[in-house]
Amino acid sequence: MGPDLDPETTPEEYRQRALLLADLGRYDEAAGEIAAGLSAAPDEPSLLTTLARIHLAADQPAEALAAAERAVAAAPEALTVLIVRAMALTDSRRYADAAQVASDILRRWPADAYAQRTGAALLSESHNGQEALNAAWNGVRVAPAEAEAHLVLAVVAARLQLFELAQRAYAEALDLDPAIGTAQNDVGIVRFERRRWAQALEGLADDAALPVTADEPPVDDGPYPEPFPRPYQAPDRPEPQTPPGYSSASWTGEPAVSRPRGPVLDSSAEEAGTFRRGAQIAANATLIAAVVSAAMSTASDGISRAWAALFGLIIVVGVTIWLKRSIPGPLSAALTRLRSSHRSLAVALYLSLAGPLLLPVYALVGGVIPLIVGMLLAAAATMVVLIRS
Structure with missing residues (x-):
């Protein structure tokens, strides 16, 4: 049962509530908040994109793709909308379509750190090859101080069996942000991409000999095969605002994930x-x-x-x-x-x-x-x- 509608509640407030619930693994209730927001703004791209991410986190690719397609129809030029559509296409095993969207993202936002690293990872998921590796290198070049750029490079390199490069990229990611070591266990959708790439790397860790836990330090074999400039830290996507009185650090238990039990969108x-x-x-x-x-x-x-x-x-x-x-x-x-x-x-x-x-x-x-x-x-x-x- 969805939340009661409040005429004074804005769609963005519904979305923020959904993010907080998703952060606790309560995807069913998060989807209910989005449904309430969509009842007031049925074509709001941010709500539809958040709904698609909720379904992706809950392993419901068909529902995620339906929400992503609606979001694309409402905002066809939005980067975050295209990214979530590519993820839904990949999880729906429509790899050719996903690769096309990922390539389009890389082409249209060549200087955007988030677009480059995410596009590279998505291209690697659907059509791994030299193009994906080049994009991952560019993601590090654009934002050399961001841990997720190096994490993506590690994933792409491991998929191409370039294990030495994968080890060094992962070691650099951990140096920049030690929390990368436990990212695959995160819950929620605020850092959904980071968890997705960490989980992908965890699946490749045996072949790449990568330590994917914080308790096992990486082997430092020296710098990358070629130097990376570090002139600045490129801006990332804005984090959602945290309402007063809420602290994610206060949540210490293991969240029990509750997936949406029924469709939110009437397709x-x-x-x-x-x-x-x-x-x-x-x-x-x-x-x-x-x-x-x-x-x-x-x-x-x-x-x-x-x-x-x-x-x-x-x-x-x-x-x-x-x-x-x-x-x-x-x-x-x-x-x-x-x-x-x-x-x-x-x-x-x-x-x-x-x-x-x-x-x-x-x-x-x-x-x-x-x-x-x-x-x-x-x-x-x-x-x-x-x-x-």
Whole structure:
């Protein structure tokens, strides 16, 4: 049950409450605060971005991606929004899309310390290689006095099996901030990126021979293979303001993480719109392909049947791939939600995908009946979509 709405509470105050609750591992209650804020400001990018981070911290990538996509729609040029979207894409195993977003971040903010180190780490997660290593080096060059820049370099180097470089980068990170040694055990979303990179490095620690706990000091093998200038400390992202009377240092127990138990965002309308477009695309393409195949039969029955089979397969496969890429999370789960909340639209979608399957049937048996049936199914799907709309 979400918090009571207070007309005098601003969206930012709801967000600050959510940050404090998330810092205690109470992600369910934190999501409730964000839901209350979104009821007053449904398109507020900071609330949507914070919600995406809560879901990421709670290991709910599908929900995180839904919130991130909403945030991108509201603020497509915001750095923090793009970063959280790249994280959600990575955790949803959409690595190519995540790598594209990370590369865009690195290109658009070449002198921003936060953008460079985070973009490098995200690129390493989704498409590790020389580009990620170059970006990690640049992150250290831009902010040589920031421990997280060296932590990211250690992660990227370890993934590339450059273990000597990884050891030295991690040692430098610990020298700058000893708390890096226990960052993988942090809870909350204020330092979510730091915990993410520390956990990644912990998974690589056996191969890289890295000490990832504060009790085990790193081996100091000397400076980096090439020198790093340290002219200044670049500015980092602003920390959230702490309300009076609250001290994170007072929390000494082990927080029990409580994940959000239900969706905060109502994505059924957006999913229904995507399925509606998919049904329309499949139905219209089927009608066109059937007419073209029938016309080609007057010249050559064999060529007409061959092209009909190809048309049918392209329509079904193409629309299915488009739906999988357009809908966050598993397509099967989205179809289950569609059948429960929009039955008529589900019928239209299945009819539109059944229609093009009649084209390969026409290729096998010939005759105009399969083409006519396919066109009728496509027309019925279109009619149901129009009535449903």
